[in-house]
Amino acid sequence: MIAINDLTFEIGARALYDEANWHIKPGEKIGLIGANGTGKTTLLKIIVGDYKPTSGTISMAKDLTMGYLNQDLLSYSSDKNIVHVAMEAFERQNQLHDEIEALLKKLETDYSEDLLHKLSDKQHEFELLDGYNIEYKAHEILAGLGFSEEDCHRKLSTFSGGWRMRVMLAKILLQAPDILLLDEPTNHLDLPSIQWLEDYLKAFTGAIVIVSHDRWFLDKVINRTVESRKGKLTVYAGNYTFYLEEKALRAEIQRGEFKNQQSKIKQEERLIERFRAKASKAKMAQSRIKMLDKMERVEDVDDDNPEVNFSFKFSKQSGRHVVMLEHITKKYPAIDILDDAEAVIEKGDKIALIGANGKGKSTLLRIVAGADKDFTGKAIVGHNVTQTFFAQHQLESLHLENQILQELQAFAPKHTDTELRSILGSFLFTGDDVFKKIKVLSGGEKSRVALAKALTADANFLVLDEPTNHLDMASVNILIQALQQYEGTVIVVSHDRHFLDNVANKIWFIEDQKIKIYPGTYQEYEEWNSKRKLEPKAAIPAAQPKKEEKKPEPAKQQPNDNKHQQLKKLNQDLSKMEEQIAVLEKEVKQAEDQLADPSVFNDAAKLKDTNALYKAKQAELNTLQSKWEALAEQIMELEA
Template identity: 75%
Template sequence: MIAINNLTFEIGARALYDEANWHIKPGDKTGLIGANGTGKTTLLKLIVGDYAPTSGTISMAKDIKIGYLNQDLLSYESNKSILHVAMEAFERQNQLHTEIERLLKKLETDYSDDIIQKLSDKQSEFEALDGYNIEYRAHEILAGLGFSDEDQQRQLSEFSGGWRMRVMLARILLQAPDILLLDEPTNHLDLPSIKWLEGYLQAFDGAIVIVSHDRYFLDRVVNTIVESKRGKLIQYAGNYSFYLEEKALREEIQSNQYKNQQAKIKQEERLIERFRAKASKAKMVQSRIKALERMERVEDVDDYNPTVNFRFKFSKQSGRHVVRLENISKSYPGIPILEHTDAIIEKGDKIALIGANGKGKSTLLRIVANADKEFTGKSETGHNVTQTFFAQHQLEALHLDHEILQELQAFAPKHTETELRSILGCFLFTGDDAFKKIRVLSGGEKSRVALAKALTADANFLVLDEPTNHLDIQSVNILIQALRQFEGTFIVVSHDRYLLDNVANKIWYIEDRKIKEYPGTYQEFEEWQSKRMPNTTPEKADAKPVKTLPKKIESPKDEDRDRQSRKLNKELESVEQRIADIERTIKETEALMAEEATYADPKKLTEVSQRYEDLKSELQELQQRWEKLAEEIIVNG
């Protein structure tokens, strides 16, 4: 499908790739990984032709269709609805639709065979390209990525960068390319949307190359890992977990080979040194020297897994209650977020706040951090609580003219330079890296600096909003180690399930505008939800408010509820039957629209087209009714 042969790409005097090779075959689902700065995004740009190789070749079939999601798409602007923008993926279908509309208009006054034949040809091609279903397909994918029916009619320009990136992803998926190149596709997705995308990509027939720091996402989607390292592309036949195991085995073998070779080299060098001065051994010495020079050296294994060995300390312990929320209500114009809800954060809590975007996670986090005062109710901070709040906008608060070490010294003057450099070492800033100016750092490096600042604060309570954005897998592992060593209290919003699974001992989520709690790890929460609410996401599940979570869920015995449940199930069956009938009628109507007798009669064609649109509208309403009934049945047990 795509063959990369002896690829070399140089930036200045640095070779980002040096005679690298990789063949992407049909059906490959590949995770492209590597530390920040190893050229993953650059490689994708080389494949699509944005950059030209210094030497080597990238060859592919002429008719191959590539779908490329990259962060540059954030600059795309449009005042059209996001449904319209997504449907721009159907370039030929849209063109045919316009031509069919023009021919139908012309047919009102011109009944010539030529016009009728052209219309027939266009409609046949439109039908062959599944043109009558493109709006439904666009709606389906946008819904999977978190857009409501109302959202889909709003202009793209009304949405933030993260939501616009979702629209771009939808448009690329709708193009049905032969190969998808996805650069950090989960960066702007919430957990429900990530899970939806996992299912979509698992079923995708083409090849996929994904650059991602979400190891759970990679485990569920890819069957091959390619690591970009030291200018080469190293392939592993399995998902990310397999890669870790296989890499450990390879490195163990390499380490043993290196040690054995080093021992042999030292032995040879001692022998050479011993007999160098003896004329009778000169020939033997020269032979040994040449043999050493010809020896293909085994490289030592790099330690790409630094450990956090710094003790994050604070000067005073907090009281038992860190934050108490009482009767909290919060809304934006026309949008209620929280209504009369209570919650308590206690000393030692490690809370993961999860859920779909738009549920109010960031709003709740700001209330907890005292960064939002526009609410009703009471938010009370406990005795001796000192907090620090990390959010992505704080990257902008870094002093661009400061060196990294200088930035930390200004923020945490009580720490010695040795302590601060130790912390920076944990966050991958070693040696002279500490003296780099903030302005020259990448987004991921700035995130690491901001996180190092947050963890050096004299704070016993951390509030972290999406701390893994821009971090590679190695940096996420460092953050996990730091949070596990942190002896205070924290609450974190993140879509990185590996991080949540490794640091949280409580799960918070917002449902029915109430804060609800699960007292366990993220994995336990997922298992609990799947058993309790099969085929639903956490956002649809019905749990009790904070501190009243039942240990055992039992079906209610109430007779009124049983009657209501039977009534709902009966209505659901009726709606299902009606949906099936309408879907069958829609197919029959589509066939009727393609018949010559229909499009030859303008009046009949108008009537059939109107009926077709009415059927689609009714189908959409019935599908929405079915979803509401299903939710009510689940809630009623």
């Protein structure tokens, strides 16, 4: 499909790639990995033709179609609604649609055979290209990426950069190219959208190359791993976990070969030294010297997995209860986040706060941290609790003119320079790196500095909002090690499931405006939640909070049996209607699941039937919900 042969790419005097080779085969799902700065994004740009190699060749079929998602698309804007932007993927179908519309307009005044034939031909081609389903496909993929039906009518220009990136991803997926090149596709997605994308890519029939720091995502999607390192591309025939195991095995073999070779070299050097001074042995000594010079040296194994070599200490222990949330209600004009919610954070908890974007994770985190006080209820901080709150906006509070070491010295004056350099070394700032000014650092490097600051604070409670954003795998691994050995309490919001699974011992999620708690690791929660989704949701009206009936004052009591009978009958009808709504919601959900099934959306006939069923059930549900609202209002009027 694509053959990269002897690729060399130089930036100034530095060779980012040096005679690298790689063949991408049809249907392969590849994770392109490597430390920051090893040229992963550059390689994608070379493949699509944005950059020209210094030497070497890239060969591919002339008719090969490529879909390329890159971070430059963040700046793309349009005044069209997002469905229209996504549907730009269907270039030929859109052209045919416009031509058909124009022909239909002409037919209002001209009934010639020629026009009718042209219309028939265009409509036939449009149908063959599945043109009548393109809008449905656009809606389906946008829904999978987290857009509501209301969002679909909004202009692209009204969305933030992250949400625009989702639209561009939808457009690329709709193109269904021969090969997808995806540069950090999960960066702006929440967990449900990441899981949807995983399923979509697993079912995708073309080839895929993914650059990502999300190892959980890579493990779910890829079947090949290519490592970019020291100017070369090394292929591993498995997912990311396989790569780690295989690389460790190769490193063990290489380390053994290096030790054996070093032993042999030392032995030869001793012989040369012994015989060099003897005239009778000088020729032999010279021969051995030449042999050593020609010997192809085995390199020692570099340690790509730095370990945390310092301990996080705090001067005082917190009480048993770190934060107690009592009767918390938090609302925005358009959405209710929490309603009379309660939870307790206990000493030693390491909590992962998870869920879809817009469900209130960051809001709840700010309430816990004391940064949001606009709510009803109480957030009670426990005895001796000292807190540090890390969020992405804190990168802006870094002092740009400070050197990295100066930034930590000013923040943590109790630590010695040796301790601070050790901490920075664990966050990949070694040697003279610590003297770099903050203003010259990349986004990922600034994140590492801000995290190092947070972890040097004398705090027994860490509140972390998306700490893994902009971090490469090595940096995420460092943070995992740091939090595993941290003896305080942690609550964290993150979309990195590998990170969460290795740090959290408790999961919080917001459901029905309450804080729900799962006592276990993220993987255990995933397994439990998958089983829960498969169970039918029975309608239990009694479980819903009921309005207390107003008791009439004794002096004004007017016995009215008819009114009580009417209320009783209406409440019975309401309960039956709620049961019907629950059944319909289940049927709508089943239809939605079928529409997302590759065996359905790849079969035009099945897709048409399933889509018709879905629309019918959705319409029936909307009608019933309207009736329920009217009935509920009638009951409230009678109860008043």
